[in-house]
Amino acid sequence: MHHIYCPYCEETREEEEYSYTGEAHIERPKDPAAISDEAWADYLFFRSNPRGIHHEMWYHAAGCRRYFNVTRNTQSYQIHETYKMGELPTITAASLDQAAPQGDAS
């Protein structure tokens, strides 16, 4: 079981209280009519499935019933950080690569 920090409750709670709700930071096209079917389908259906750092949304279903963002490693399940909706992650795949430029697998 994960212990996940809810940025709204400001507490670490059990995974049982949460549910996973998909990839974060997906922006709806400003003018859907102006873009191609391919671009619209890409927005609607296609999600990245990275091995490693993934930014995703979680829902505090049994708690404050708020959505928030989680940066999680899909390989190790390690949660690097959680942050509120509208905020940007401080830890990304690029920032971790910079910290370990030799391509260290750890």
Next chain:
Amino acid sequence: MTNSTSTQATDIMESPLHNHVAHTNADNAGVVMSEDKFRGHLNLRGNPQDADFMAAVASVLSVPLPTAPNTSARAGDTVAYWLCPNEWLLIVASGTQGQVENALRQAVADKGGNQHIAVTDVSSAQTLVNLSGSGVEQLLQKSTVYDCHEANFPAGKVVQTTFAKTGTTICKLADGSVDLVIRRSFSDYFFLWLQDASEEYGLHIA
């Protein structure tokens, strides 16, 4: 058979745990359950950064709205629970929820009237249950995923979590007992769980 006195609404109303009153009454029970029936439950939503909204609510309620996460405020029969940054549960004296609801709407309208707020009467959807006794701490450890040790769960703290996998709002009181807000639709399930989980401590329905 006729009754000359008028029947009060509460005489014919059945609380969610109505059928379980005096169901189990152990001697020297380690867990005492009492249902605080027919309290007025109001769900309030508004922007805590809006000084007008906070002032309007403060003018109606005898308690200030708690703005720190997982906190509560109480004065007499009125309790305000923090639910999320812009949502509170107000528990008021039985029968006054309609007046409080109207007073809140009026007070907010008087302060400008263009704020997005919501006041919802949820009294019939849920009920307030108090659990006390020496076995309560262990009972909570069996029932909820939340860490209810007093270091993590001091008096006045309120958390929404799961109790036997059902959504519950738990508040620790100054006397060491806990108040649970449970759903009406889960009340039978809640009671059966409670009966089972409290078997070794003994259960008394107050």
